[in-house]
Amino acid sequence: MRRTLASLSMIAALLASAxxxxxxxxxxxxxxxxxxxxxxxxxxxxxxxxFSDFSGSISFDANSAPSSKLNVTIxxxxxxxxxxxxxxxxxxxxxxxxxxxxxxxxxxxxFVKKDDHTGTVTGKLTLHGVTKPVTLNVVVNKxxxxxxxxxxxxxxxxxxxxxxSDFGMKTYLGAIGDDVDLIIEIEAKKKS
Amino acid sequence: MLENPIVSAALICFLLGLxxxxxxxxxxxxxxxxTPVPIIFLASYVLAYQQVPPFPPVGATNKIFYVALAxxxxxxxxxxxxxxxxxxxxLAVIMPLFIVGWIGLPRFAKLDVDLIATSLGLWLxxxxxxxxxxxxxxxxxxxxxxxxxxxxxxxALLLAFAPIALLGGSSTSLMLCLAAVAGLAAVAVxxxxxxxxxxxxxxxxxxxxxxxxxxxxxxxxxxxxxxxxLALLLLIPYAGEVCARFLLPPNxxxxxxxxxxxxxxxxxxxxxxxxxxxxxHPEPLx
Numbered sequence: 001m002r003r004t005l006a007s008l009s010m011i012a013a014l015l016a017s018a019x020x021x022x023x024x025x026x027x028x029x030x031x032x033x034x035x036x037x038x039x040x041x042x043x044x045x046x047x048x049x050x051f052s053d054f055s056g057s058i059s060f061d062a063n064s065a066p067s068s069k070l071n072v073t074i075x076x077x078x079x080x081x082x083x084x085x086x087x088x089x090x091x092x093x094x095x096x097x098x099x100x101x102x103x104x105x106x107x108x109x110x111f112v113k114k115d116d117h118t119g120t121v122t123g124k125l126t127l128h129g130v131t132k133p134v135t136l137n138v139v140v141n142k143x144x145x146x147x148x149x150x151x152x153x154x155x156x157x158x159x160x161x162x163x164x165s166d167f168g169m170k171t172y173l174g175a176i177g178d179d180v181d182l183i184i185e186i187e188a189k190k191k192s
Numbered sequence: 193m194l195e196n197p198i199v200s201a202a203l204i205c206f207l208l209g210l211x212x213x214x215x216x217x218x219x220x221x222x223x224x225x226x227t228p229v230p231i232i233f234l235a236s237y238v239l240a241y242q243q244v245p246p247f248p249p250v251g252a253t254n255k256i257f258y259v260a261l262a263x264x265x266x267x268x269x270x271x272x273x274x275x276x277x278x279x280x281x282x283l284a285v286i287m288p289l290f291i292v293g294w295i296g297l298p299r300f301a302k303l304d305v306d307l308i309a310t311s312l313g314l315w316l317x318x319x320x321x322x323x324x325x326x327x328x329x330x331x332x333x334x335x336x337x338x339x340x341x342x343x344x345x346x347x348a349l350l351l352a353f354a355p356i357a358l359l360g361g362s363s364t365s366l367m368l369c370l371a372a373v374a375g376l377a378a379v380a381v382x383x384x385x386x387x388x389x390x391x392x393x394x395x396x397x398x399x400x401x402x403x404x405x406x407x408x409x410x411x412x413x414x415x416x417x418x419x420x421x422l423a424l425l426l427l428i429p430y431a432g433e434v435c436a437r438f439l440l441p442p443n444x445x446x447x448x449x450x451x452x453x454x455x456x457x458x459x460x461x462x463x464x465x466x467x468x469x470x471x472x473h474p475e476p477l478x
Contacts, residue, residue, distance in 0.1 A: 084475075085359075085361075085475070088361035088414075088416050089361050089362065089363050091361070091414075092360075092361035092362050092410070092413070092414030092415075092416065093251065093252045093253050093362065093409050093410065093413040093414045094241075094253055094362055094363070094364040094365070094414075097251050097252070097253070097413065099298060099299065099412075099413045099414070099415060100251050100252060100298045100413060101251070128250070128251065129250040129251055130250065168243070168245075168246070168250055168251075168254075170241060170242035170243045171240065171241055171242060171364045172197055172242075172363075172364070172367075173242050174197060175197050
């Protein structure tokens with residue numbers, strides 16, 4: 001009997017390791033997540049902007065990166081650059097155009113694992129009414145239980161670059177850089 | 193100084209204006225003679241937005257270009273076919289309505305009293321502007337009309353709208369306005385040196401509708417414009433005529449001197465616009 005039970009548990013363990021792990025679903029925790037960008041200003045400095053209102057869901061499996069899913073929606077009206085007249089300009093029709101394009105969306109389409117903690121996500125970024133692929137370099141910082149609220153959480157850092165001209169934002173090119181560097185820090189809570 | 197994108201755009205437009213206004217003087221066609229004015233608007237747009245926008249346009253700023261282009265072509269057809277000249281005034285009524293409708297379309301899903309009032313104001317203001325511009329264009333110089341007065345009126349409108357646009361969240365419109373002013377200045381210089389007297393429907397509708405599309409975009413889409421200052425733009429089409437009646441007796445000032453003075457008077461409301469903006473927007477911009 002003991003031998004039979006031991007055999008069964010061994011078979012179960014083998015089956016578990018052979019089948020792909022089940023992806024866990026997470027929602028972005030806005031209070032511990034940040035989406036920023038930097039852009040060159042006349043070669044002197046990088047201007048920093050951030051979006052304070054965004055949401056998204058992540059379906060993540062550390063053992064099976066390709067089966068992951070990612071959907072993020074950013075409210076363009078939440079843009080801040082620490083200077084109100086510039087924010088007004090950036091939210092206006094010439095730049096992000098928050099009236100006509102109130103949301104920026106990013107949908108992950110390809111997830112590639114490099115090692116245990118790093119990988120790339122390629123997705124479709126829709127910005128200013130234009131959809132183009134953008135690849136992000138992702139670091140999986142930590143996956144585990146948050147000691148404070150006891151909720152399973154996952155933390156990611158992502159970096160990437162896009163050209164604003166690809167999305168039809170060409171005003172003041174030359175004076176204001178074309179390359180926009182993205183800095184994304186995400187903490188996500190596992191859905192119960 | 194040329195590293196400043198606004199200065200370089202203005203310089204390019206000025207040189208373009210000089211070249212185009214010079215070239216049309218070797219062509220006998222009066223229809224062709226009006227074309228530098230709308231071309232300057234389109235060139236200013238391309239320099240400010242650094243692109244010929246995609247078609248179909250994506251967003252209101254792209255629409256500005258195609259409104260100006262379509263209106264210029266319609267105006268060109270009106271100049272080419274005198275038998276349809278009667279359509280000029282009806283077009284001055286219909287085109288501002290079309291521009292408000294097309295630019296403001298994304299907002300009309302949620303109508304409110306403010307939006308209706310603003311849209312109505314933009315339409316009526318657009319009619320006043322185009323109607324008066326067309327009247328000036330078709331009135332002889334000796335009766336306070338003509339190409340110099342029309343060009344000066346457009347320059348005054350651009351100079352008055354530039355600071356409104358800047359404070360209204362569109363520094364690109366400021367750039368477009370200043371580049372276009374420089375281009376029109378070149379046309380005005382040619383007109384003073386070698387008068388051609390051409391300010392046809394392509395100039396009136398091409399430039400006028402482009403200007404209206406830009407104003408409607410900043411007002412309805414960027415939504416930060418100072419409406420009180422914007423309303424003062426309506427003084428510009430009449431300022432030259434009114435000042436001329438009171439200050440320029442016909443027997444004292446004649447010819448180009450009179451036209452230049454009327455054009456200068458047309459710019460007088462700019463002072464009022466600046467005063468209103470400074471009083472209502474004391475916050476720093478730099």
